[in-house]
Amino acid sequence: MKTAWLINDVVLFEPDERRLYAIQNYPAQCIILHGPVNECLLQLLLHNGEVLSQRFLFDAVWGKQGAVVTTNALYQAIASVRKALKSAGLADDVIKTIPKAGFKSVAQICTGEPADFLPQRTVIPESVDAGHMPVANDNIIINKQDSRWDALLHSPVAFFMAGLLFCLSCAVLYGSLNNDKAVFADYQQVGKIGNCEVFSSWYDVEHSRSQFNALSARYPITCKPGDSAYMTVNRLQQGISIFLCDKTPDSANAHCKALFYRQKYHENQ
Amino acid sequence: MRIVRPFFIGRNTMKTNKLFLLWGAILIAIATPLLCAGYLSYQRNHFTCDAHAIIVDEDAIMDIITNYSFDGGSGSYESSGKYIKGTQPALTVSNNVSFNYWYENGKMIMVSNDTNELPKRTEPLLDQMPDFYHLRDRGISIDIVRANAASYYFVYGHTPVFYCTKSRND
Numbered sequence: 001m002k003t004a005w006l007i008n009d010v011v012l013f014e015p016d017e018r019r020l021y022a023i024q025n026y027p028a029q030c031i032i033l034h035g036p037v038n039e040c041l042l043q044l045l046l047h048n049g050e051v052l053s054q055r056f057l058f059d060a061v062w063g064k065q066g067a068v069v070t071t072n073a074l075y076q077a078i079a080s081v082r083k084a085l086k087s088a089g090l091a092d093d094v095i096k097t098i099p100k101a102g103f104k105s106v107a108q109i110c111t112g113e114p115a116d117f118l119p120q121r122t123v124i125p126e127s128v129d130a131g132h133m134p135v136a137n138d139n140i141i142i143n144k145q146d147s148r149w150d151a152l153l154h155s156p157v158a159f160f161m162a163g164l165l166f167c168l169s170c171a172v173l174y175g176s177l178n179n180d181k182a183v184f185a186d187y188q189q190v191g192k193i194g195n196c197e198v199f200s201s202w203y204d205v206e207h208s209r210s211q212f213n214a215l216s217a218r219y220p221i222t223c224k225p226g227d228s229a230y231m232t233v234n235r236l237q238q239g240i241s242i243f244l245c246d247k248t249p250d251s252a253n254a255h256c257k258a259l260f261y262r263q264k265y266h267e268n269q
Numbered sequence: 270m271r272i273v274r275p276f277f278i279g280r281n282t283m284k285t286n287k288l289f290l291l292w293g294a295i296l297i298a299i300a301t302p303l304l305c306a307g308y309l310s311y312q313r314n315h316f317t318c319d320a321h322a323i324i325v326d327e328d329a330i331m332d333i334i335t336n337y338s339f340d341g342g343s344g345s346y347e348s349s350g351k352y353i354k355g356t357q358p359a360l361t362v363s364n365n366v367s368f369n370y371w372y373e374n375g376k377m378i379m380v381s382n383d384t385n386e387l388p389k390r391t392e393p394l395l396d397q398m399p400d401f402y403h404l405r406d407r408g409i410s411i412d413i414v415r416a417n418a419a420s421y422y423f424v425y426g427h428t429p430v431f432y433c434t435k436s437r438n439d
Contacts, residue, residue: 153288162295166302173302176309183414183422183429219325232428238397241428249432250416256432257321262397 004114005045007107011088012117015042022089026118031088036061036073037080044081044095044105053102078103182250184230184243196223196244202233215240215261239263313372313413314341318421318433326397329354331362337423337433343369344379346402363387364402373410380408399425 005013012021018038020031033041039061043052052060054074061077062069082095094107110117152158187199190208193216200208212231215221221229223244230243240263243249245256317338324331333350346366351359364386370379381401401409412424416432423431 150288153292162292162299165299166295169299169302169306173306173309176306181414183416183424215325219323219330230429238426241430243429243432245432249420249422252417252419254417254420255434256420257323258429258431259323259325260430261325262327 003111004117006110006112006117007045007085008090008092008094009108011085011090012114013041013045014114020084020088023117024089031084033084034080036077037084040074040077041081041084044103045107045109048105048107048109051098051101051104056102184249187230190231193229194221194223195225196221196227196229198229198231200231200233202231208233211240212242215242215259218261219259221259313415314339316421317436319436320423320431320433322431333362335431335433336436337431339370342371343367360388366402368401376410376412378408378410381405 003015005015006023007013010023012023012026013019014021015038018033018035020033021027022029040057043057043060054071057074058069062073078095078097082093085094092107094105096104096106098104184199187201188203188205188208190198190200190205190212192198193209193212196212198208198212200212202208202211208231211233212221212229215231221242221244223229224246226246228245228248230245230249232241240261242259242261243256244259245254247254249256317336320335320337322333322335324333329352331350331352333348335346335348338345338347344367346364346368349361349363352362353359364384366384367382368379369382370377372378379401381404383405384403386403399409400407409425412422414422414424416422420432420434422429423433
């Protein structure tokens with residue numbers, strides 16, 4: 001049979017479960033207490049109204065485990081008890097420090113089974129298990145929703161989904177960048193004609209050179225030293241284009257102008 | 270003898286913060302490529318550029334400076350230059366076309382709303398230009414390919430025809 005303590009009609013303490021509840025929010029919100037904090041509170045409530053010395057608390061809380069702790073550990077445990085009670089909704093400071101004597105609980109307490117203090121509609125959920133619940137080291141109110149989020153954010157599935165989304169996101173970016181294909185990447189280097197370093201879409205170097213010279217005769221193609229000319233032959237049936245650039249067209253700050261030589265096609269040719 | 274350490278105040282809070290930081294970093298990692306893609310997409314739809322082109326016919330040339338402006342589905346084309354036929358004096362030519370555009374299979378489809386081509390009289394070379402530049406409600410499909418951060422190739426029928434460089438204020 002589980003014993004519970006109702007403190008000032010506000011907070012329900014279940015020492016066996018090491019849990020504190022605000023009675024109004026039971027069982028949605030609970031505070032899990034560390035073992036020593038739980039034991040301190042229990043001892044204070046068991047001796048409600050009595051002054052418990054530090055020596056008594058050391059022996060009752062830590063001594064039975066053969067542990068020796070500093071005074072500071074006791075003060076921290078008492079501080080944690082106070083914070084936990086406050087977090088659970090208890091406005092009054094029911095744990096008093098008695099100078100040079102110890103600590104005293106001045107709470108109004110009732111003991112009984114948890115169900116004795118709860119409205120009929122509330123049922124202790126089976127799934128709430130202190131062994132599997134995160135422990136509130138410092139009076140963090142843990143509710144089930146937080147636990148679910150915590151579990152979700154830690155789950156491998158969430159990381160897998162995040163990885164998948166990242167890959168999709170990168171694929172979208174790659175798709176955007178992939179539109180920017182290098183237009184002249186597969187052009188054949190024809191060699192220098194005048195000052196122009198000529199590249200041609202046509203694989204035949206000699207044909208490209210003669211074509212370039214013929215076009216230059218129609219309208220002069222003038223290059224400064226270092227300029228390049230990119231000739232696109234017969235892809236568009238209306239003519240040939242030549243890009244004259246001061247540097248590689250895909251490099252920053254390149255300047256190019258386009259020459260477009262119209263050609264008439266005759267069916268008999 | 271065993272020393273029991275006091276409780277680690279705020280350890281869970283730190284864990285939670287680390288978890289949120291981790292997921293924050295993951296969300297940023299997911300969002301960054303999408304934002305970059307969005308930025309690229311925005312740039313492809315909002316820019317103004319200039320190109321210099323010389324069109325050479327059998328007995329005439331047209332030397333023009335063109336300006337294309339794209340602004341989220343609507344745009345404009347402006348050109349001005351000179352038309353020289355044989356030994357005749359150079360003729361000043363210009364054109365303004367407003368158009369709507371959209372992307373289809375990676376290519377830009379532009380449909381003219383209005384044109385204002387000068388001179389009005391028909392010259393053989395001008396007449397050979399695609400209808401889009403003369404008449405309203407005529408379409409043209411152009412592949413606009415980024416050359417570098419500041420320039421685009423305008424590819425018409427697998428042939429690059431303009432090298433359009435972004436205006437300085439773009």
